[in-house]
Amino acid sequence: MRRRRLLQAGLALAGGSWAAARAALPTAQPAVPQPAPLRRGSRIAALAPSTWLDPRVDALFYVGAGWGSARVLEAGWRFPASPRWCVGFSDCSALLLAQWAAGSVGGVHGWFGRDAGAWQRLVALLQHQPVAPLQGASVQGGIARGPLVVSNLTIATSLIGTPWLPPLKGAILVLEDTGEAPYRIDRQLTQWRSSGLLEGVAGIGLGRFSWAEDDVLPGDFSMEEILLERLAPLGVPLVRHLPVGHGRPNLALPIGRLAELDGRSGQLRLLSA
Numbered sequence: 001m002r003r004r005r006l007l008q009a010g011l012a013l014a015g016g017s018w019a020a021a022r023a024a025l026p027t028a029q030p031a032v033p034q035p036a037p038l039r040r041g042s043r044i045a046a047l048a049p050s051t052w053l054d055p056r057v058d059a060l061f062y063v064g065a066g067w068g069s070a071r072v073l074e075a076g077w078r079f080p081a082s083p084r085w086c087v088g089f090s091d092c093s094a095l096l097l098a099q100w101a102a103g104s105v106g107g108v109h110g111w112f113g114r115d116a117g118a119w120q121r122l123v124a125l126l127q128h129q130p131v132a133p134l135q136g137a138s139v140q141g142g143i144a145r146g147p148l149v150v151s152n153l154t155i156a157t158s159l160i161g162t163p164w165l166p167p168l169k170g171a172i173l174v175l176e177d178t179g180e181a182p183y184r185i186d187r188q189l190t191q192w193r194s195s196g197l198l199e200g201v202a203g204i205g206l207g208r209f210s211w212a213e214d215d216v217l218p219g220d221f222s223m224e225e226i227l228l229e230r231l232a233p234l235g236v237p238l239v240r241h242l243p244v245g246h247g248r249p250n251l252a253l254p255i256g257r258l259a260e261l262d263g264r265s266g267q268l269r270l271l272s273a
Contacts, residue, residue, distance in 0.1 A: 061112055080104060100256050117251075133270075173204050180209075209227065
């Protein structure tokens, strides 16, 4: 029996239900003031994770990717108590999530090269200027408001059970990934559901998910089917195809910033400076 038929049979027998999640979960932190806007003369450091941190800089641009950021956290990386802009994505999502989990604001999920529009949006955010809403495609209606938590799915999954994954209750969760076959995404999202981490999430946005075509065998679930089947039953506003993650454009989103996700129009917009 192919994987699709086996899973469909199992869901039918279970009535589509899944194990009850933890009854009490911590609530996502309320939004707090962002770091001071960057101006001409502000100090910016390009940081490859695991190197030194200069406390005099006003912003850090994480330039490394691949893997290793969680090792930096394990080795005792500490975030400054004062707000500090930190920009990155991919493997550096671990550092951004840990920053928000520690109550230190200023993490921005995004990139700073190769795309003029994405760069201009990032500059606007760092200068406390308004930015346009992100436009995705509606999956499930309703309006969600809460602080943004944005990450690569695989990296966030690797932080489950550590102090570096911030509370998600009441948050708008935005996920993306690359290089992971649909069945591996299914495995990860099933872990999130079974652990109760998605209980209480206000809304979910999906950025890009890319994979090799030969990762899907005839009869398998597609990536889109897996994402929607695992997430739509949560009953919260759900939007897909947001311009976030690996690929172009990778539009910046500030972690911890209050936002509104409109499941009807497919828009994600920031609510506060």
